[in-house]
Amino acid sequence: MEKIRLIIADDHELFRNGLKELLKNHNDVEVVNCASDGVELLEFIKTDNNIDIILLDITMPNMDGFEVLKRLKHLNNAIKPIVISMHDAGNYIAKCAKKGAYGYLLKNTDQEELLKAVRMVSKGKKYFNQKISEKMINFMSEHTVSNDMLSKKELEVLELISKGLTTKEIAAKLYVSSRTIETHRANILKKLNVKNTAELIKKAVKINLI
Amino acid sequence: MEKIRLIIADDHELFRNGLKELLKNHNDVEVVNCASDGVELLEFIKTDNNIDIILLDITMPNMDGFEVLKRLKHLNNAIKPIVISMHDAGNYIAKCAKKGAYGYLLKNTDQEELLKAVRMVSKGKKYFNQKISEKMINFMSEHTVSNDMLSKKELEVLELISKGLTTKEIAAKLYVSSRTIETHRANILKKLNVKNTAELIKKAVKINLI
């Protein structure tokens, strides 16, 4: 039987080694290497292209786990990262899910769950337990705070801007002059405290206005 | 004991009525009303401000469920919508979660789960079962396909654009001429098949490039 080849990336030596010892007791997994930061991790990955899983911490010096996830996709997307974090904040979880993590575990997870996750992920399946999923879903919807910031009209204009319509086109669509739309746009920029359309759209998506 | 007051919104009469009958058997819930489309639903909500839950279909004439979710937040965000859809597509689920749905059920859900969801949601807790959560997580990450579409440089430029930097600022930052950045920008627009920055950023966020 092929062993599951994995790497541990975490800046806390004790945690790394503890995890390694723990996994030694299971003969279907092999801890190929450890890394104490993202840079080190990626360096190693470049030399060994037979890695199945990375147990990845988010908070690391030099290059954090988010950046690792991002680069991993370009570098070798056969490797399946499982994030092991001490934070159960919804934004962390959602971000990891979006960036392609195959699993998300808390550092206080028990051995059994860790193994379960590793084995599931090694088969290409994702592992996000119910509690983690909940946290994420809550986060996804809660960031909808600033709904009252923009007037109905402004929201309408914003939506059309985000669809790529020019000021002129929006004006025509809403039967007002382009000057009016420009004013709306300017007001929206001011209200969201951004300096141009690019930043505006990013922020609007982020806070769920679009 | 206060009953859970709920409304059913679905364009299929049979489904609406079936659901209603089914819920009649449970004396902790009261089906206050039914609506066959989003407009009708919102109209009713304006007249009755003591609704706990809406069982909401996505596919409806006049105004679909997504739009209902969006407007509901402005109108009365004490009402907790549970989406009941026949589609288990990840994008539907993620969209609903983002737009503030408190639950997502498939139309082939059994009675037990429906009741469980209604009761949980009535207490303010979200209900997305494991399978639904999985679908959503998979969707969230899978849309990262087009990673090879853009070159490393282009991705870098895109990231800076999204942060609100102007062409000139980006050029200064990357030690190249602004003309170069403009070319990159133009190429990015072409590659992603969008016509301007606003649309670009929206798309980039959507497909996870940023």
Added chain:
DNA sequence: ATGTGTATCCGTATTATTACGGATACAAAA
């Protein structure tokens, strides 16, 4: 060795956006 793609640069012209300024009408809230 030849082609393909990327990164880099340049020019010109048109159009759009942004930053200022100020103004009216109307509805809703205080």
Added chain:
DNA sequence: TTTTGTATCCGTAATAATACGGATACACAT
């Protein structure tokens, strides 16, 4: 009733973005 906020309109000027066009150098794959 007065104030506040929203939607609407207008002007000018500076800056930025977009649409064309073309060019070189270099790396990597065929």
